[in-house]
Amino acid sequence: MAKYRKKPVVIEAYQTNVELDIETLEGVLHASVGDYIITGVNGERYPCKPDIFEKTYELVN
Structure with missing residues (x-):
């Protein structure tokens, strides 16, 4: 079984x-x-729950 990583994609969220x-x-x-x-x-x-969002996304400057 192979492992994969999400591509770095910029999203908008609030x-x-x-x-x-x-x-x-x-x-x-x-x-x-x-x-x-x-x-x-x-x-x-x-929608995305805050705990999942914080584990998955980081703020882009």
């Missing part, structure tokens, strides 16, 4: 302060207060 239902490629997903709303490389949007 942390929401309200609950949202977001239309994603997988259907409607619920975002809780504090979740990050990510806009992917193809313009798709999806």
Whole structure:
């Protein structure tokens, strides 16, 4: 079995302060207060829990 690493891709994201239902490629997903709303490389949007976001992404200067 081979190992793979994610390519370094820059995304846009913000942390929401309200609950949202977001239309994603997988259907409607619920975002809780504090979740990050990510806009992917193809313009798709999806929520991400803060702990996962902080393990996966770092701020680009």
